[in-house]
Amino acid sequence: MEAPSSAAIPNGGTGVTPRGWQAGGFRQSRAGPPRPQGWPAALNQETRSSRPSEPERRLWVWRHRFPLSYRNSDADNPRPCFWPCGSGLAVGARCARLTPVVGIVSMRILIKHLLAATEPREAVTVKGWVRTRRDAKGFSFLALNDGSCAANVQVVVDAGTPGAEQLPQFTTGASAEIEGRLVPSPAAGQKWELRATRVALIGAADATYPLQKKGHTPEFLRTIAHLRPRSNLFGAMFRLRSRLAFAVHQFFQERDFVYVHTPIITASDCEGAGEMFRVTVLPGNRDEPARGDFFGKPAFLTVSGQLEGETFACALSNIYTFGPTFRAENSNTARHAAEFWMIEPEMAFCDLAGDMDLGEEFIQAMARYALEHCAEDLELFAQRVDRHLLARLQFVVERPFVRVSYTDAIRILQQSGRAFEFPVLYGHNLQSEHERFLTEEHFQSPATVFNYPREIKPFYMRLNDDGRTVTAMDVLVPGIGEVIGGAQREERLEQLRANMAFHRLNPEDYWWYTDLRRYGTVPHAGFGAGFERLLMFLTGMPNIRDVIPFARTPGNAEF
RNA sequence: UCCAGAGUAGCUCAAUGGUAGAGCAGCCGGCUGUUAACCGGCGGGUUACAGGUUCGAGUCCUGUCUCUGGAGCCA
Known part of the structure; x- marks a missing residue:
């Protein structure tokens, strides 16, 4: 294993510049990914006499730019990876397309893989951030x-x-690299522990590091959104968010839904779904003159991809969107954000x-x-x-959802004998307290x-035969x-035209x-x-600001 | 936007209108296969901001800002 020193990095901070490589375009573009901590010995000019071959060089760059290309991880048949790129692949992972060319280098292993070991391991390297030192x-x-x-x-x-002489600097928050042996831990609390054979401080964290060993309130952590993913709870949150985003795609792809990228900038407020953010190149973001503006008409950030989604459903049968959505409402609640992610499936030939x-199956599948x-x-x-989270999720997975018509829901509420703050009236939206009574x-x-x-309800919903209700549903x-x-x-x-007239909309806009x-x-x-609301439900997190990496709410766009 | 509550050390919180304090974090020392380790010591403050009442304001009053909870809108 090469010590991660800048001297070992071509074109690196110390000015070691292997000129010959530049000519071949080896220098990474300014926009390229950050360089790794250490380069493979095979490519390190200080440890080999000949320059790397062009195939070697390209291979390395390719592997670094596309770390996802690591595949076919096989824990039973470990093959140490040639690339110490720290891209997150376990030792033993194997590239599907490329065979290691030269040498074997000790590579960083993610802690998640290390702790899943079934037997002791010699000479492993981990990198991460210090939580505590005793x-x-x-x-x-x-x-x-390491967040894995x-x-x-x-x-x-x-x-x-x-x-070890650097140990006093291994304070909470510092980053470090550890080489050692994985051995069974003699003490309770953990199955494995790492007996260090070498430790190195990568980056110190002084006394001003705001995260303590002790727990912090979510409110405080929001003020340090750039550091909060290093806390246990938010690390868990954003790992889970990532996995659930994948689960969303898997759910629909397995059911032959086509993923459609509906526009983020839209030229008209098609749904009338509340305040929109104006998109303009005009100085001062003036309200009036759309003439001379970029699109020649007023443009906004989307509040929904539904209408565009319908056009694709009426061609590809089953489609879904999954992307950011924007509302400029001055909503200040635990359930609202100005920027959030929405999943919008649309099915042709479906009632x-x-x-x-589909909606109920979707919720159940995400919980499962x-x-x-x-x-x-x-x-x-x-x-x-x-503390009731797991039982609740289990319940959702196992039990069918209750279905009730709006009319029956109103009747249930009226007959509940409950004194609600807002009266239960047919023809009015269910208030939060009404919804809570029904579900809770x-x-x-x-x-x-x-x-x-x-x-x-909006104009696009289908009118039922009773002439009074539309085919809307809320889960x-x-x-x-x-x-x-x-x-x-x-x-x-x-009927659609009649609905537009009923809602006083101009058909030409549609x-x-x-x-x-x-x-x-x-x-x-x-x-x-709502993806975030789904995450709140799945984690029990009570505030939407805590399920978004960098939440946008009225008056808050820091970070 | 409306209603309510809160703002005190880096963090979590105390403090009848009368000398601003504790735990954790930090620093120093001790002890220990330890488990947000533990024990002792030290440093740490424009009490959100601006006015006002008072002999005296962290505390009471007014305004502003920020945060939190609830409501509306919705996902």
Whole structure:
């Protein structure tokens, strides 16, 4: 293993510049990825006499730029990787396309893989950030975390270990590299520990490092959003967010849904769904003159990809979108953000029942995925945030959702004998307290409410035969409220026009949307699911600002 | 935007209108296969900001800012 020194890095900070390599374009572009800590000995000019061959050089660059190309990890048949790139692949991972060319270099292993070991290991390297250090006579304990899992690895450093003279600087928050042997831990608390054979400080963290060993409030951690992923809870949060984003795609791809990238900039407020952010190149962001502006008309950030999604469903049958959505509402609650991610499936040849089926199946699948693939992180949320979390998720996975029409829901609320702050009236939206009563007390389960009065729902929802209600549906979950809102769309041209008139909309603004009904119209349905609300439900986190890496809310766009 | 609450050491919080304190973090020392280790010592403050009442304001009053909870809107 080469010590990670800048001198070993071609074109690196010390000015060692192997000119011959530059001519071949070896110097990475300014926009390229950051250089690794150490370069393979095979490519290090100080440790080899000949310059690397062009294939070697290209291989290295390629591997570094596309670390995902590591595949076929095979724990039973470990083949130490040639590339010490720190890209997150375990020792033993093997590239699908490339065979190691030269040499074997000790490579950094992620702590998650290290702790999953089934037998002791010699000569492993881990890199991470110090959570705590406990000094004993003649040796020290380090708790090291690299974010790959919730658990820390306990490192035992004897006083005589190379690098141990730097131990006083191994304070909470410092980054470090440890080489050592993985051995069974003689003490309770962990299965394995790492007996260090060499330790090196990478970056110190002085006394101003704001994260302590002790717990912090979520409110304080929001003020240091750049550091909070280093805390246990937020590390778990954002690992889980990543996995669930993958689960969303997997869910739809397995069901033959086509992923559609609907526009983020849109030229008209097609849905009337609240305040929009203006997009303009005009100075001062003036409201009026769209003439001379970039698009020649007022442009905004999207509040929904639904209408565009419908056009693709009416061509590719089943589609979904998954992307950022923006609302300029001055909403200041634990459930609202100005920028959030929404999942919007749309299905051709589908009615409201099929829509509800998909929505409920989706929620259940996400809960099941989290339970199966994020168990360690969920355990943390169960301990710290919501001790009923696991039971609730299990319940959601196993039990069918309750379905109730809006009319019946109103009746249930009126007959509950409960004194609500807001009266329960047919023709009004369900208030938060009403939704909470239904899911948390009456049904004690997620519930799908359908067939709402047409007055309180948008124009595109299909009018039922009763002439009073539309085929809308909301999936409500305990603690959060509405997670999914959807509908069967109005596919009848004349009825759609009538709906527009009913809602006082100008049909000319929706000419392309109406065209879908003019040419080969089909019944179709879909819904919008808030990704963050889903995450809140799956983790028990009560505030949307704590499930978004860098939340945007009124008055807050720091970071 | 509306209603309510809060703002004191780096963090979490105390302090009848009368000398601003503790735990953790930091520094120094001790002890220990330790498990947000433990024990002792030390340093640490424009009490959010601006006015006002008072002999005296962290505390009472007014305004501003920020945060939190609830509501509306919704996902």
